[in-house]
Amino acid sequence: MNNAxxxxxxxxxxxxxxxxxxxxxxxxxxxxxxxxSVFIPPAAEKVAKLPVLYWLSGLTCTDENFSTKAGAQxxxxxxxxxxxxxxxxxxxxxxxxxxxxxYDLGLGAGFYLNATQTPWQExxxxxxxxxxxxxxxxxxxxxxxxxxxxxxHSMGGHGALTIALSNMKRYxxxxxxxxxxNPMECQWGQKAFTHYLGDNKAEWQAYDSCALMRQQGEFLHxxxxxxxxxxxxxxxxxxxxxxxxxxxxxxxxxxxxRYHPGYDHSYYxxxxxxxxxxxxxxxxx
Amino acid sequence: MNNAxxxxxxxxxxxxxxxxxxxxxxxxxxxxxxxxSVFIPPAAEKVAKLPVLYWLSGLTCTDENFSTKAGAQxxxxxxxxxxxxxxxxxxxxxxxxxxxxxYDLGLGAGFYLNATQTPWQExxxxxxxxxxxxxxxxxxxxxxxxxxxxxxHSMGGHGALTIALSNMKRYxxxxxxxxxxNPMECQWGQKAFTHYLGDNKAEWQAYDSCALMRQQGEFLHxxxxxxxxxxxxxxxxxxxxxxxxxxxxxxxxxxxxRYHPGYDHSYYxxxxxxxxxxxxxxxxx
Numbered sequence: 159m160n161n162a163x164x165x166x167x168x169x170x171x172x173x174x175x176x177x178x179x180x181x182x183x184x185x186x187x188x189x190x191x192x193x194x195s196v197f198i199p200p201a202a203e204k205v206a207k208l209p210v211l212y213w214l215s216g217l218t219c220t221d222e223n224f225s226t227k228a229g230a231q232x233x234x235x236x237x238x239x240x241x242x243x244x245x246x247x248x249x250x251x252x253x254x255x256x257x258x259x260x261y262d263l264g265l266g267a268g269f270y271l272n273a274t275q276t277p278w279q280e281x282x283x284x285x286x287x288x289x290x291x292x293x294x295x296x297x298x299x300x301x302x303x304x305x306x307x308x309x310x311h312s313m314g315g316h317g318a319l320t321i322a323l324s325n326m327k328r329y330x331x332x333x334x335x336x337x338x339x340n341p342m343e344c345q346w347g348q349k350a351f352t353h354y355l356g357d358n359k360a361e362w363q364a365y366d367s368c369a370l371m372r373q374q375g376e377f378l379h380x381x382x383x384x385x386x387x388x389x390x391x392x393x394x395x396x397x398x399x400x401x402x403x404x405x406x407x408x409x410x411x412x413x414x415x416r417y418h419p420g421y422d423h424s425y426y427x428x429x430x431x432x433x434x435x436x437x438x439x440x441x442x443x
Numbered sequence: 444m445n446n447a448x449x450x451x452x453x454x455x456x457x458x459x460x461x462x463x464x465x466x467x468x469x470x471x472x473x474x475x476x477x478x479x480s481v482f483i484p485p486a487a488e489k490v491a492k493l494p495v496l497y498w499l500s501g502l503t504c505t506d507e508n509f510s511t512k513a514g515a516q517x518x519x520x521x522x523x524x525x526x527x528x529x530x531x532x533x534x535x536x537x538x539x540x541x542x543x544x545x546y547d548l549g550l551g552a553g554f555y556l557n558a559t560q561t562p563w564q565e566x567x568x569x570x571x572x573x574x575x576x577x578x579x580x581x582x583x584x585x586x587x588x589x590x591x592x593x594x595x596h597s598m599g600g601h602g603a604l605t606i607a608l609s610n611m612k613r614y615x616x617x618x619x620x621x622x623x624x625n626p627m628e629c630q631w632g633q634k635a636f637t638h639y640l641g642d643n644k645a646e647w648q649a650y651d652s653c654a655l656m657r658q659q660g661e662f663l664h665x666x667x668x669x670x671x672x673x674x675x676x677x678x679x680x681x682x683x684x685x686x687x688x689x690x691x692x693x694x695x696x697x698x699x700x701r702y703h704p705g706y707d708h709s710y711y712x713x714x715x716x717x718x719x720x721x722x723x724x725x726x727x728x
Contacts, residue, residue, distance in 0.1 A: 172674070172703075173711035229514035229714065389457070420457035429514065430459045 165299055168193065174235035175200040178225055183295065187286045188248040194292070195221040197231050201238030202301075208240040209443035210296065210306040211436070214288065214314030214321075217346070218266045221245045224311075227425040233436040239443065240302060244292055246313065248281035262346050263353055269341075270317030271365045273354035282354055285365075289321055289328075307439035309333040311428055312392070315384075316341060316367065319402070323370040326378040331442040333383040333435045335428050336390055339367040339402035346396050368405050375411040382406075382413035383438045385431050387421030450584055453478065459520035460485040463510055468580065472571045473533040479577070480506040482516050483585075486523030492588045493525040494728035495581065496721070499573065499595030499602040502631070503551045506530045509596075512710040518721040524728065525587060529577055531598065533566035547631050548638055554626075555602030556650045558639035567639055570650075574606055574613075592724035594618040596713055597677070600669075601626060601652065604687070608655040611663040616727040618668040618720045620713050621675050624652040624687035631681050653690050660696040667691075667698035668723045670716050672706030 168180040176199040185192045202208055211234070213224050221243045224230065234241050247253075247268030254277045255264035273282035296302055308329050310318035315337025322332035341347020342362050351362045363369035386399035393399070403415040421427040453465040461484040470477045487493055496519070498509050506528045509515065519526050532538075532553030539562045540549035558567035581587055593614050595603035600622025607617035626632020627647050636647045648654035671684035678684070688700040706712040 171707055171709050171711040172672070172705035172715075174715045178711050226512050226710065229517065231711075231714070232514065387457075418457075422456055424456050425511065426456040426458035426463050426516075429516070430457075 163299060164295060173197065174231045176202070176231065176235050178231060180221070185248070185287060185291060187283045187291045189281050190248045190250045190253055192249060192287075193221050193245055195225045195243040197225065197234055197241040198300075199235045199238045199240060202240070205238065207301050207303045208238065209440075210240045210242055210302045211439055211443070212288065212306055212308045212318075213241060213243045214270060214308070214310030214317040215243070215246050216310070216312030216314045217246070218261050219246050219314070220266070223425065224428075227429065228432050229429045230432045230436060233433045237436055237440045239436060239440065240300065242292070242296060244288060247284065253281045254278060263350060267313065267350065269313060269350045269354065269365070270321060271354055274361070275354060275356050278354050284317075285321070288317065289325060303443070305330045305443075307331045307333075307443055309435055309439070310337070311335040312398075312423065313338060313346070315339075316347075316365075319367040319382075320365050320370055322380050322382075323367060323374050324364070326374060326380045329380060331381040331439050333385075333438055335385050335431070336387060336392070336398045336423055337367065337384060337402070338396055339399060340397035342366045342369070343401075344395065344397040367402050371402060371405045371411060372409060375406070376409055379412065381438070381442055382411075383435060384413065384415045385427075385435075386415070386417050387423065387427045388417050388419045389421060390423040390427075392423055448584060449580060458482065459516045461487070461516065461520050463516060465506070470533070470572060470576060472568045472576045474566050475533045475535045475538055477534060477572075478506050478530055480510045480528040482510065482519050482526040484520045484523050484525060487525070487586075490523065492586050493523065494725075495525045495527055495587045495591040496724055496728070497573065497591055497593045497603075498526060498528045499555060499593070499599030500528070500531050501595070501597030501599045502531070503546050504531050504599070505551070508710065509713075512714065513717050514714045515717045515721060518718045522721055522725045524721060524725065525585065527577070527581060529573060532569065538566045539563060548635060552598065552635065554598060554632075554635045554639065554650070555606060556639055559646070560639060560641050563639050569602075570606070573602065574610060588728070590615045590728075592616045592618075592728055594720055594724070595622070596620040597683075597708065598623060598631070600624075601632075601650075604652040604667075605650050605655055607665050607667075608652060608659050609649070611659060611665045614665060616666040616724050618670075618723055620670050620716070621672060621677070621683045621708055622652065622669060622687070623681055624684060625682035627651045627654070628686070629680065629682040652687050656687060656690045656696060657694060660691070661694055664697065666723070666727055667696075668720060669698065669700045670712075670720075671700070671702050672708065672712045673702055673704045674706060675708040675712075677708055
């Protein structure tokens with residue numbers, strides 16, 4: 159039996175008494191080498207199994223934006239939560255990118271779905287990576303609880319919400335900052351879905367939070383917190399937050415939606431409220 | 444009389460109830476266009492004059508590293524402290540850089556001194572910029588208290604300590620992370636001082652914290668806090684922290700030096716202890 163780790167440690171920085179680390183590994187479902195970041199809280203030395211929060215980042219991000227900019231480690235250290243920060247798409251020179259190098263398709267823009275269209279389907283299987291392959295790897299390599307929390311920003315908020323709403327028994331809670339909640343009806347979503355999933359809009363619904371909440375949320379329920387800045391340039395045009403709150407009100411799904419005057423789409427917004435999100439998840443983890 | 448602002452606002456992000464802003468302005472002493480970042484705490488709307496902390500960054504940094512990575516705004520918002528984050532050197536295509544593009548000389552490596560040697564002296568007057576020109580501009584443009592706190596990291600820790608030790612009546616307190624305290628005796632300092640100041644080592648003493656503390660600290664005193672990671676790659680080779688503690692002990696200068704096992708030279712180290720520094724300065728501001 160081979161107990162060798164599948165992870166290569168790229169860096170390790172002590173941080174708030176715990177460890178901020180970065181790993182690379184070979185992803186089978188993405189068919190490429192991937193990086194991800196981890197924060198291991200000091201409680202790792204004391205508890206049998208750590209609670210885990212997966213953070214999904216937005217367009218153009220890597221695994222490092224949240225780890226360097228959000229200031230989440232302070233609270234994760236206090237609460238004893240392990241943070242897992244995956245990349246936002248498959249990576250590598252052999253991985254298809256947008257022909258015109260656009261920021262909203264291809265590298266850095268995986269949209270947390272399983273692509274079905276050529277040439278994208280060879281690598282763009284981010285849904286399976288986030289839901290299956292990466293958690294299995296984390297379970298194997300670290301002592302962690304099985305049920306995790308999931309959160310994200312913008313495209314990553316879309317990822318967190320769609321994944322939680324499709325797997326309500328596997329996640330304990332979900333939260334999002336400025337999530338794209340109705341990608342079927344906005345430019346970012348329509349562009350990505352057309353390329354990755356093709357023209358059959360029935361298949362798009364599996365990756366649309368509004369559609370998923372209508373389908374799933376009447377039967378099951380997962381605690382949900384959404385923060386939205388009211389000075390966010392993308393708020394109206396990219397269907398952030400509000401359309402999902404309307405569905406929630408319509409079907410009586412209990413979720414908290416908060417709207418913050420003056421705040422924009424940046425990490426300064428995330429940093430300002432990440433503590434609330436971690437404390438929210440800690441109640442359910 | 445012309446009351447027009449000398450500042451151009453480049454960006455504004457709401458953050459912890461206050462505003463993270465970035466400005467450009469024309470610096471006379473540096474003879475170039477400069478950027479700096481500011482955090483304006485929510486207390487700005489309530490108090491007559493805000494207390495101010497100047498943060499000086501290290502080699503290769505701009506005004507944005509600390510603002511995006513340190514997580515200081517949360518505590519500055521709570522304590523009502525304004526943060527001023529200058530750049531680390533003069534900037535622009537017409538400004539002399541290291542001939543070989545080295546990271547430790549020229550752009551991004553101003554060392555907070557007034558250069559006397561050709562061709563550096565035309566722009567590299569960072570001491571006058573930080574001590575005179577920028578505070579005068581801040582006083583003119585914002586409602587702030589006159590006496591400020593000053594802090595920094597690595598080369599910026601060197602800047603904060605040398606500036607405070609040379610101007611003990613103008614600053615209320617000083618703190619540093621992994622500061623270069625004896626640049627006359629390490630590779631970074633010797634290289635920079637030779638280029639900027641020439642070969643006369645008597646003139647180097649004005650920018651060496653150990654020399655300055657021996658000269659000034661016997662007569663005056665300014666509250667001082669220094670944090671040092673014990674797994675910092677540069678700790679021994681670049682004369683960080685410890686030589687200054689030895690001078691302090693020798694002349695009975697009251698200062699707190701803290702050494703942290705496992706921590707390195709990165710912003711993860713700064714983020715872990717910046718709260719202590721802001722609370723330290725708040726006692727004197």
